[in-house]
Amino acid sequence: MIRRLRGLRTRLLVTFVLVAVLGATAAAWSSAASASGSLVTASQRQLSETLAGQIGAVTPQLTYPPDQATLDLLRGTVGGDTVVTYRDLRSASGADIELITDAVREAARSQNRLVTQRISAKGTAWLLLGTPVMITAPDGTRTPSGIEVYAVRDLTSVQEQINSLTRTAAVTSALVLPLAVVLALLAARTVLRPVRKLRDTARRLAAGDLDARSPPRGADELAELTVTINEMADSVQTSMTKMERMRADARRFAADVSHELRTPLTTLTAVVDVLAIVAEDMEADARESAQMAISETHRLVQLVEDLMEVSRFDAGTAKLRLEYIDAAEAVYYCVRARNWLGQVDLMARGETRQWLDRRRLDVIVANLVGNALRHGEPPVRVRVSADPEWLWVEVVDNGPGLSEEVLPHVFDRFYKADAARTRTPGSGLGLAIALENARLHGGDLVAGNAKRGGARFVLRLPRDLEDA
Structure with missing residues (x-):
């Protein structure tokens, strides 16, 4: 029982309760918005009913067709900020009647009923009302009399009540928020502290520290x-x-x-x-x-x-013995010493003198050219070039190139692209040794295929080895 109460699930439930408190704050805002909408609707309904009642009370006293006095009587009964019209006759009072829109007039005339529209003008909310005066026949038939009544009503008091509701919701949220944040931080600290320790332990393990451990605390998940x-x-x-x-x-x-x-x-x-x-x-x-x-x-x-x-x-005991040599010349002597000049097309470009390990460069070039002659077709093109940062040696043969299956494994030790070639000359370590020698110089060796066909190996060596 104690373990269940101290478990991770319980702490998560507490956290969710805190989230629910924040949800209650959101609900308060939603309620305030809903109450504001209801308040506006109720005020609109009350004003509409009042206008309809005033018109209904005075309708039996009107004469048809009406004259100016009839319109004045109707306008006086409805109150200020009102316009009463009948064809060319008009009776109006109030400074705000210019707020009445054409949309209200068109709606009242086309629908033959009381219509409303809420607008905001002069920094104030207004309710526009418009209705035709209907004549009821003895048989109950209602027909428009041609008299139209338009009124403007100030909704300032309603807006103030809405603002009050909004302020109340804001104050409630402001009071709840700090408490919710504090409780959430405390809960997060309790729950996430062991998670962070596990994360740190996992990072140490990933970095190679196999002695990294996290002491378990408590009895939860x-x-x-x-x-x-x-x-x-x-x-x-x-x-x-x-x-x-x-x-x-x-x-x-x-x-x-x-x-x-x-x-x-x-x-x-x-x-x-x-x-x-x-x-x-x-x-x-x-x-x-x-x-x-x-x-x-x-x-x-x-x-x-x-x-x-x-x-x-x-074992990490391989070391460089650097000499200031001409790389292009060293490549030439490598090819000549193995009697490959007749099968190799050599070309050098740029200043290729720099610090290198002559023996290891010879091993790299011999392995690349020898591999090209064994598995490709002559002539093998060898290009030596340099820029301010790198020395480049490119070896391309005229063979079929490297297949997609072979390409990822060309530098693997003892790898044979064709199982039937197990007795071909060489140890199966040449390209692997060439790659290691390139990396020992701080460079790299990559394999691929030339655009015109044939395998292509590119050796890249840095030019700043004088301090190595």
């Missing part, structure tokens, strides 16, 4: 939610710790294996180099086997080198 979130955070922290440990073990394993393989692979490389020299004198079958062994050994050496490079990126 928010306390239960806090306990659930804390349990979830414990589970996530345990899972993340295990995952991080597994990743660290995997990185360490790859680095250790690569390091341990380096020495025997160096020896094996020396052996296959000797084997390459004597392979030409072997029988055809033996020569083919030897060449396959040589090729696979070089591929294995490259894979181990790439794994060691990746492990350095993962």
